Amino acid sequence: MRLTLHVWRQSDARDPGRFETYEANDISESMSFLDMLDLVNERLTEDGKEPIAFDHDCREGICGSCGMMINGVPHGPKTMTTACQLHMRSFSDGDEIWIEPWRAQAFPVIRDLVVSRDPFDRIIESGGYVSVRTGSAPDAHTIPVEKQAADEAMDAAVCIGCGACVAACPNASAMLFTAAKVAHLALMPQGAPERYDRVLSMVETHDEEGFGNCTNHGACEVACPKGISVDYIAQLNRDLFRATLSSRPANEAKE
Amino acid sequence: MELNARIPAGPIEQKWDRHRFEMKLVNPANKRKFDVIVVGTGLAGAAAAATMGELGYRVRAFTFHDSPRRAHSIAAQGGINAAKNYQGDGDSVFRLFHDTVKGGDFRSREANVYRLAQLSLNIIDQAVAQGVPFAREYGGLLANRSFGGAQVSRTFYARGQTGQQLLLGAYQALQRQIHAGAVEMHTRQEMLDVVVADGRARGIVTRDLLTGKVESHSADAVVLATGGYSNVFFLSTNAKLCNVTATWRAHKRGAGFANPCFTQIHPTCIPQSGEYQSKLTLMSESLRNDGRIWVPKAKGDKRPAHQIPDDERDYYLERLYPSFGNLTPRDIASRRAKEMVDAGHGIGPMENGVYLDFRDAIRRMGKEAVSERYGNLFAMYEKITGDDPYEVPMRIYPAPHYTMGGLWVDYNLMSTVPGLFVIGEANFSDHGANRLGASALMQGLADGYFVIPLTIGDYLSQLPDGNGDAAAAFKDVEKEVRDRTDRLLSARGSRTVDSFHMELGRLMWDLCGMERTEEGLKDALERIPKLREEFWREVRVPGSGESFNQSLEKAGRVADFLEFAELMCHDALQRDESCGAHYRREHTTEEGEAKRNDEEFTHVSVWEHRGGDEAPREHREELDFEHVPLSQRSYK
Ligand SMILES: Cc1cc2nc3c(=O)[nH]c(=O)nc-3n(C[C@H](O)[C@H](O)[C@H](O)COP(=O)(O)OP(=O)(O)OC[C@H]3O[C@@H](n4cnc5c(N)ncnc54)[C@H](O)[C@@H]3O)c2cc1C
Ligand code: FES
Numbered sequence: 001m002r003l004t005l006h007v008w009r010q011s012d013a014r015d016p017g018r019f020e021t022y023e024a025n026d027i028s029e030s031m032s033f034l035d036m037l038d039l040v041n042e043r044l045t046e047d048g049k050e051p052i053a054f055d056h057d058c059r060e061g062i063c064g065s066c067g068m069m070i071n072g073v074p075h076g077p078k079t080m081t082t083a084c085q086l087h088m089r090s091f092s093d094g095d096e097i098w099i100e101p102w103r104a105q106a107f108p109v110i111r112d113l114v115v116s117r118d119p120f121d122r123i124i125e126s127g128g129y130v131s132v133r134t135g136s137a138p139d140a141h142t143i144p145v146e147k148q149a150a151d152e153a154m155d156a157a158v159c160i161g162c163g164a165c166v167a168a169c170p171n172a173s174a175m176l177f178t179a180a181k182v183a184h185l186a187l188m189p190q191g192a193p194e195r196y197d198r199v200l201s202m203v204e205t206h207d208e209e210g211f212g213n214c215t216n217h218g219a220c221e222v223a224c225p226k227g228i229s230v231d232y233i234a235q236l237n238r239d240l241f242r243a244t245l246s247s248r249p250a251n252e253a254k255e
Numbered sequence: 256m257e258l259n260a261r262i263p264a265g266p267i268e269q270k271w272d273r274h275r276f277e278m279k280l281v282n283p284a285n286k287r288k289f290d291v292i293v294v295g296t297g298l299a300g301a302a303a304a305a306t307m308g309e310l311g312y313r314v315r316a317f318t319f320h321d322s323p324r325r326a327h328s329i330a331a332q333g334g335i336n337a338a339k340n341y342q343g344d345g346d347s348v349f350r351l352f353h354d355t356v357k358g359g360d361f362r363s364r365e366a367n368v369y370r371l372a373q374l375s376l377n378i379i380d381q382a383v384a385q386g387v388p389f390a391r392e393y394g395g396l397l398a399n400r401s402f403g404g405a406q407v408s409r410t411f412y413a414r415g416q417t418g419q420q421l422l423l424g425a426y427q428a429l430q431r432q433i434h435a436g437a438v439e440m441h442t443r444q445e446m447l448d449v450v451v452a453d454g455r456a457r458g459i460v461t462r463d464l465l466t467g468k469v470e471s472h473s474a475d476a477v478v479l480a481t482g483g484y485s486n487v488f489f490l491s492t493n494a495k496l497c498n499v500t501a502t503w504r505a506h507k508r509g510a511g512f513a514n515p516c517f518t519q520i521h522p523t524c525i526p527q528s529g530e531y532q533s534k535l536t537l538m539s540e541s542l543r544n545d546g547r548i549w550v551p552k553a554k555g556d557k558r559p560a561h562q563i564p565d566d567e568r569d570y571y572l573e574r575l576y577p578s579f580g581n582l583t584p585r586d587i588a589s590r591r592a593k594e595m596v597d598a599g600h601g602i603g604p605m606e607n608g609v610y611l612d613f614r615d616a617i618r619r620m621g622k623e624a625v626s627e628r629y630g631n632l633f634a635m636y637e638k639i640t641g642d643d644p645y646e647v648p649m650r651i652y653p654a655p656h657y658t659m660g661g662l663w664v665d666y667n668l669m670s671t672v673p674g675l676f677v678i679g680e681a682n683f684s685d686h687g688a689n690r691l692g693a694s695a696l697m698q699g700l701a702d703g704y705f706v707i708p709l710t711i712g713d714y715l716s717q718l719p720d721g722n723g724d725a726a727a728a729f730k731d732v733e734k735e736v737r738d739r740t741d742r743l744l745s746a747r748g749s750r751t752v753d754s755f756h757m758e759l760g761r762l763m764w765d766l767c768g769m770e771r772t773e774e775g776l777k778d779a780l781e782r783i784p785k786l787r788e789e790f791w792r793e794v795r796v797p798g799s800g801e802s803f804n805q806s807l808e809k810a811g812r813v814a815d816f817l818e819f820a821e822l823m824c825h826d827a828l829q830r831d832e833s834c835g836a837h838y839r840r841e842h843t844t845e846e847g848e849a850k851r852n853d854e855e856f857t858h859v860s861v862w863e864h865r866g867g868d869e870a871p872r873e874h875r876e877e878l879d880f881e882h883v884p885l886s887q888r889s890y891k
Contacts, residue, residue, distance in 0.1 A: 011802070012803070028529050030641070031529060031532070032533075032639075034533065035529075035531055035532055035533050038753070039531050042753060042754070045751045045806065046751065049797070050797045050798050051797065051806060053803060053805055057320070057327070057494040058329065058494045058495075059494070059495060059533065059536075060536060062416065063326075063330065063494065064324070064325060065321070081638065085639070087638070087641070110465060110803055111802070114803065116321070117322065118321075118322070120324075121322050121323075121324070121430065121442075124324075124427060125430040125434045128427055129385070130385050130386045131431065132381075132384045134302075134305070134309060134381060134704050134708070135306075135377070135705070137377070137380040137384035138380065138384070139380055140339070140379045140380045140382075140397060141396055144394065145395050146391075147392065147395065150390070150391040151388075153386075153388040154414060154420075157413075157423065158416060158419070160419075161322070161324050161325075184386070184388065190383065190385070190386040191386045
């Protein structure tokens, strides 16, 4: 099939950026969206132009590297599907496709479709773990974990850190990302001792990084390629409420 | 090049314990004085960096990814082995050790494999303590499955995302150490060389992928955890960014490369669907438990599967291996599929696959039961191919998947360059000539959490006071790195980087892939240097070196693959036997299976780089099998 692509091109954070239009011919249905971009890039290179930059790695929907707005929707038209798992059979001959980077203040554009998602790492750094030394763990069967709790924790832990939730949110909030990690660890007995300190520091970092507030739009859940539920945000808010009531400053509790 | 494996004395089950006692320790106050660099933050690297930081070393970790949460490790699906014997089905450390040595077709080092089996127990404890949500039974205890033909259930898993959950566990441990100031993290930085001075590894030279800045980083020891090289074949199941650069550059600075020709092909991947495909997708091996593999008996039969009656189908694995049937080991299932396709029985639009059919399973246990077991895999298959496996049989074909070869290391995981350590898939590892399913995650984490944090102390505690000045060496290497980048950018030829990578990949797949012959390998050894020469003359790398430039990154990696591929073929040619995943057509038993030659090849081949036009020189580490007697595999 033959497509017209309007692709955001921006050489670095200082460049204001613009859409450029490319014709993509001889695209087959069995190609993935990123295979299609590869082919466009091959042709751009052959024509002496600079190829379109985009992050990618696993191309199996698990590493969370790829991420772009496709016709205004994070990861494109198919639900529960990352851009790398989207196939061209979801499009038709003659289609126009608009491709842009994630738009969020906290995610500055590095080049074209590549953004910095470093704030996600800093949110995890501020408490998204269990404080356990290597080598000091008890036998794995010491604490049984209710199957249902383990399953629910897993439902939250499947987050791939792609940033689609932020891109979808009108407030550019990263609450779904933060809540997924808070819930995963809170649901496991191993994560319980630090439960309240964790939620305080992670939410504090979330806000400092320039993400917006959650106002319950629910756009994040729809955009999430892993189908993570907004119920986890409600759970985070309950934990946050309890943690604030106990009014221990996060850092003091940490020492 | 001296190969001293430094295997501790004593009975095999006491070696690691004794070694831990005999190694010199760095006292806690002194640990702060040592700088350690870890390159790579996949399972092995993240585990190592976090643990060494926690122990008190000053650690700097580097990855070319944008975050340590992303590495190829994240894609591992099936699970991780551990000899916990939670199922009470007769598993033990000795059995896991035994299975791994045998599965590796007797080309690994017994002492290392035994330690790996011992440490497997600690890995599961560690991961559970970190909150990794492994699958559980109703009683709240951990669930296991049997995997890759093992006779016991020892595989722990988190749905189909075990690698993801284990990596996130290690990543979170790492973020905790970053928070504590014990580890300094450098993302989007690519290591482009190792600096060796006075016979020891002194640090690395990196390129900042955002700014193009080339920088030196010095340290008392360097740990490479940079993964495998399956992407030498261009199309593989590995993540797109996996490459050989770090280990190859270290090799050129003196680190011996062991068994580079030991590469594993996985039998159940989705066949290529077009010329422009960028990578292949693995379908879990568990599908072979219930799916039946077949091809049409008639060559070039174009009828849709359901129109081909049973007596015109060849269920060739069931026919050839009545007792193992569709569950024959990876290498055998792969080779038979290739033979069928080569003989003209291939199916699908490109006639490049074989069927994996669930028709009978659905008849036998019902659609619901099949969906319960394989629903997510079927959905993934449908997403990629557009076919519904409940209605139309899946199409599968083998694809490069894992590399057992890698930099040679001793029992302490140190390469032939003192101070340069190698862990995870990047080392030549404990898997011999063939890796068992669910054992790579185990090895990466054993190396990272439990081995390197201790063995590195043995090296550091014996470092002489007052390291000599290495400034000049750093300057020279930096210049070499810059010159190389400039050369890539200034070639201004007419061919894209990918076009070279694809050509190399096809050549390697045809001549040094699933099946190798003396003739083919000699042909490859003639063609690779020509392709490399053309690359340096004709490659076109757009953009500049002072900015984010993905074409330039790729070009450097492909340039290294073009050198490395030659070493792989030398190794495959020299290893004039078949063993495990290395199949030389000349060495076939009467039944058509791989034929080992233990008299001449019970050793590790370790290659020394000599530079210029000189061929690499082979050194050998002889292997002894005291606990698992040498025997021939049989799956009839
Ligand atoms: C599809 C698939 C499924 C698999 N399933 C299983 C399974 O079920 N069970 C199992 O046991 N194994 C499985 N494996 C194998 C296993 O996933 C890998 O062998 C293992 O994860 C490798 O881990 P690693 O830490 O050694 O390397 P990687 O995870 O590859 O990490 C390499 C790291 O090094 C960095 N790096 C590399 N080069 C440089 C450089 N020059 N400069 C800076 N950084 C660099 C990368 O950024 C990355 O952080 C699977 C593999 C595949 C392909
Ligand atoms: S490339 Fe890994 S999720 Fe898309």
